Amino acid sequence: MSGARRAARFAGKLLAFLRRDFLEALTYRFTFVSSLFGIFLSSATFYFVSRLVPPGAPSLEPFGGDFFAFAVVGVAFSSLLGIFQEGLPSVIRGAQVTGTLEALLVTRTSVPTVLLGSSLYSLLFQVLRTGLHIGLAVAVFGLELGRVNVPGLLSVLFLTALCFLSIGVLSASFILVYKSGNPFGWIFGGVSGLLGGVVFPVSLLPDWIRWVSALLPVTHALNGTRKSLLASAALADILPSIAALAMFDAVLLPLSLIAFRLALRKAKKDGTLTHY
Amino acid sequence: MSGAPAVLAESLVKRYPVLGGVRDIVRRPFRKRTTTALDGLSLQVGRGRAFCLLGPNGAGKTTLIKVLTTLVLPDGGRALVNGHDVVRRPGLVKDTVGYAINDERSFYWRLTGRQNLEFFGALVGLRGPGRDAKISEVLRLTGLEAAAGLRFNAYSTGMRQMLAFARALLTDADLLFVDEPTRSLDPLAADKVRTFLRRELVDRRGKTVFWATHDLAEAASMAHEIAVIDRGRVRLQGSPSALAGGAAGTLREVYESALAAGRGADEERKAPVPEQGGGP
Numbered sequence: 001m002s003g004a005r006r007a008a009r010f011a012g013k014l015l016a017f018l019r020r021d022f023l024e025a026l027t028y029r030f031t032f033v034s035s036l037f038g039i040f041l042s043s044a045t046f047y048f049v050s051r052l053v054p055p056g057a058p059s060l061e062p063f064g065g066d067f068f069a070f071a072v073v074g075v076a077f078s079s080l081l082g083i084f085q086e087g088l089p090s091v092i093r094g095a096q097v098t099g100t101l102e103a104l105l106v107t108r109t110s111v112p113t114v115l116l117g118s119s120l121y122s123l124l125f126q127v128l129r130t131g132l133h134i135g136l137a138v139a140v141f142g143l144e145l146g147r148v149n150v151p152g153l154l155s156v157l158f159l160t161a162l163c164f165l166s167i168g169v170l171s172a173s174f175i176l177v178y179k180s181g182n183p184f185g186w187i188f189g190g191v192s193g194l195l196g197g198v199v200f201p202v203s204l205l206p207d208w209i210r211w212v213s214a215l216l217p218v219t220h221a222l223n224g225t226r227k228s229l230l231a232s233a234a235l236a237d238i239l240p241s242i243a244a245l246a247m248f249d250a251v252l253l254p255l256s257l258i259a260f261r262l263a264l265r266k267a268k269k270d271g272t273l274t275h276y
Numbered sequence: 277m278s279g280a281p282a283v284l285a286e287s288l289v290k291r292y293p294v295l296g297g298v299r300d301i302v303r304r305p306f307r308k309r310t311t312t313a314l315d316g317l318s319l320q321v322g323r324g325r326a327f328c329l330l331g332p333n334g335a336g337k338t339t340l341i342k343v344l345t346t347l348v349l350p351d352g353g354r355a356l357v358n359g360h361d362v363v364r365r366p367g368l369v370k371d372t373v374g375y376a377i378n379d380e381r382s383f384y385w386r387l388t389g390r391q392n393l394e395f396f397g398a399l400v401g402l403r404g405p406g407r408d409a410k411i412s413e414v415l416r417l418t419g420l421e422a423a424a425g426l427r428f429n430a431y432s433t434g435m436r437q438m439l440a441f442a443r444a445l446l447t448d449a450d451l452l453f454v455d456e457p458t459r460s461l462d463p464l465a466a467d468k469v470r471t472f473l474r475r476e477l478v479d480r481r482g483k484t485v486f487w488a489t490h491d492l493a494e495a496a497s498m499a500h501e502i503a504v505i506d507r508g509r510v511r512l513q514g515s516p517s518a519l520a521g522g523a524a525g526t527l528r529e530v531y532e533s534a535l536a537a538g539r540g541a542d543e544e545r546k547a548p549v550p551e552q553g554g555g556p
Contacts, residue, residue, distance in 0.1 A: 009401055016398030020384065020391075027386040099381030103443070106345055106377065107399040108370040271292050271313075271339070271348040 013109060017117030018124075025121070039133045040140075046071040046199075047141045059201040063223075064230035069143050074198040076133035077225050081218060083126040084164035085189060087119035089171035089182055094118075096179070102274040111264055115172060146232035156224035156238065159245035163217045164188075166252035173256070173263035179275065192218040220244040280359030282451045282484040283321040283344060289352035290314040290339050290508070313339040315508035316353065321486060321501070323450070326478045328499035329488045330531060336508040337488040341453050344486070345375045358451060374444030375453045380436045383428045389439050390415070390424040393446065400447045414442040417476065434465030441472065451484045452477060458494060466494075474498045496520065496527045504534045511538035 025031060050068035053060075063070050095101035095118065104114050137143035171184040192198070195205065196218035202210060213219045224241030227233035267273040291310035300309070313336045321327045329337050342348040344357050346366035354361060360368040383392050393411045402410055415421045418438040423431065431439065437457060444452055454473065458466035477483045478500075489495055495502050496516045503513040512519065512534035520527040 012398055012401075012403055016395050020387065020395045023391055024384060024386050099379050100384070102347060102379070103377050103382035103396070104399065105347060106370065106375045107396065107447075108367050108401065109399045265349075268347075268349045269351075271290070271342065273347065 010113065013113055014117045014120060018120050021118075021121030025125075035129060036132065039129065039136055042075055043072060043133065043137050043141055046075070047137075059203045062231060063201070063226040064144075064146055064232075066144070066230075068137075068141065069145075069230050070201070070226065071199050072133065072137045072141075072143060073226050073229060074222055076130045076137075077222060078192070078196070078198045078218060079133075080126050080130045081160065081164050081221060082189065083119075083122055084161055085167045085171065086185065087122050088115050088165070088168035089175045089185070091115055091118040092172050092175045093180070096175075096274060099274075105273070112260075115169075119168075146230050149228040149233055149235065149238065152228035152233065152235050152238040152242075153225065155242050156221065156228060156245065159242060159249055160217070160221040160225075163221070163245055163248045163252055166249065166256040167217075169256035169260050170252070173259040176260075176263040176267045176273065177270075179272075188216070188218070192216050195219070197222050214244075217245065217248045220248075280356065281320050282323045282325070282358060283319065283327075283486060284356040285317055285319040285340070285344070285353065286355070287353035288314045288317040288340070288343060288350050288355055290336075290343060290348065290350050313508055314343070314350070314353075317505065317509055318353075319503060319510055319513070321484065323484050324478065324482045325500045326474050326485050326498055327487060328495035328502045329486065329505060330490070330492065330495055330502055331488075331505040332490075332535070335506045337505060338455055339508075340505070341375070341455055341486070341488060344369075345373060345453055346370060371447060372449055373451045373453060374447050374449035376437075376440040376444040376455075376457065378437060378440055378455060378457055378459065380433070380440075383436070383439065383443075385429040386427060388425050388427050389420055389431065389435075389442075392428055392439065393424075393442060396443050397446050402446060410446060410448075414445045417445065418442040418472070432465075434461055434468065437461065437465070437469055438472070441469075449483070451486065453486045453488075455488045456490065457487070458489070458491065470494060470498050492527050492531060504531055506535050506538050507542060509538060511535060 047068055050066070050071065053067035055067075056065045057067065060067060060070055092101070092115065095104065095114070101114075105111065109117075134143070134145075138145065167184055167188050171182045174182050174184065191212070195202065195209065195213045196216045197213065198218070202213040202219055205213065220241045224238050224245070227238050227241070231237075264273075290313045292313055294309045294311050300307070315336075317336065317340065319340075329340065331337050339348065343350050344355055344362060346362050346369050349363060354363070356362070357369045358372040360372070362369050384395070387395070390411060393414065394407065397407045397411055412421075415424050418441050420435060420438055420442060423435060428436070428439070441452075441454075441457075444454075452473075457469050457473065461469060473485050473487065478485055487495075487499070499516055501513065501515050502519070504511045512530065516527055519530045
């Protein structure tokens with residue numbers, strides 16, 4: 001099969017997954033409305049909490065100085081990163097539990113295609129949700145964005161997506177073999193919520209634990225995103241975040257692909273690929 | 277590959293890992309425990325045949341189907357499906373077989389029958405007008421045209437089984453695997469399924485149906501050929517009429533004696549060889 005035909009077939013399969021999930025989502029009519037309501041509540045909560053924090057707090061200075069902007073960007077983007085990280089393992093787990101995985105794998109569709117296709121809708125939906133979150137904060141609560149550094153923001157987001165997809169692939173590999181109890185979820189998810197600077201700057205953490213923040217990709221992802229979105233930062237100011245994310249990618253991407261290949265082989269060998 | 281048998285299995289072995297008890301894990305943490313599902317199984321199925329695989333629960337029927345449909349890798353031996361090796365060329369195997377998974381959870385319940393087929397059609401490479409024509413054809417063939425627009429969760433058990441056949445036929449497969457297709461169906465729906473598989477697919481369309489079942493009467497009336505497997509080995513293979521018409525009596529008697537003889541042979545194989553006495 002030629003490369004172009006193979007690419008067209010791959011794109012056709014991804015579109016089929018997207019259409020399937022869109023049609024299913026249409027049958028749950030209140031999901032979108034309740035999602036919007038959740039965004040509004042979250043933004044409103046941080047808006048009123050921010051009134052307790054005087055503008056220009058030193059720990060917020062590198063990110064534009066406003067707590068509301070800091071928190072909204074942190075919450076909106078960490079939700080997006082959460083989907084990148086948790087989307088793939090939850091797709092595998094969901095397909096194992098609902099029983100659809102066997103029917104998918106008996107077609108000539110590779111497991112990576114099943115993974116990517118099945119998580120595409122939730123990824124796109126979360127991108128839309130993140131945009132709405134920021135848009136709502138601007139339109140209703142007066143969030144002020146700085147002079148957005150578009151190349152810097154896109155670089156950070158691209159490297160962040162690769163990094164969190166790699167963590168997602170590692171998690172999916174674990175789920176393929178062990179079915180449940182994914183440790184990457186709490187290492188990169190639970191710990192990141194506390195130490196990654198999602199709703200408060202990591203500079204407020206005690207010295208003895210602050211070094212852990214530097215080992216979490218979310219810290220650099222949110223630093224880079226906030227600086228390019230809120231603080232009118234030049235590319236040179238964002239470079240440390242970009243370099244850190246690139247290093248995470250250089251380690252996690254090949255590691256996750258190797259882990260996935262080994263896990264898939266083991267699951268097929270053990271005959272437990274579709275078990276849960 | 278047109279001259280190759282539909283299925284050729286040679287000395288297939290499949291062992292599954294099993295979890296030991298807490299005591300085992302503590303005492304021998306690194307010992308690998310396995311249970312044998314296929315124990316050197318060999319089998320051949322010709323093209324255009326209705327082939328029934330009989331055997332008690334746990335005999336290895338489903339494992340064999342999963343190996344032949346590339347869902348599980350064997351530990352030993354080899355299997356060719358339509359002439360393609362299931363380990364080396366799984367893609368080619370998938371292109372030429374259909375597996376009618378009878379687990380109703382393998383469908384998307386909130387989508388209609390047609391939407392389910394459109395999705396799975398895309399996964400097997402169908403696109404555009406060709407895909408729509410194929411879906412209409414398999415819906416017509418399975419008698420589901422009128423119900424195509426209903427959500428899957430509104431289907432009866434029999435309709436769900438027929439939709440599983442429709443999905444398996446999307447690839448234009450000439451070999452169809454079905455695993456206990458009449459399980460949990462009422463007698464009329466079961467008859468409809470049997471007639472569809474034998475008369476429509478095998479007799480009219482010349483397809484091969486590889487049919488795992490517990491039902492001896494179903495096998496006797498529908499199959500050109502049966503094989504009895506137990507503990508991962510083929511105990512008996514032949515046409516039902518030849519087997520039941522022989523000295524052994526009815527198919528049930530043949531089945532029972534094949535299992536008993538096989539298990540007796542297994543015990544003999546396991547028995548320790550008596551020590552040779554020293555010669556004078």
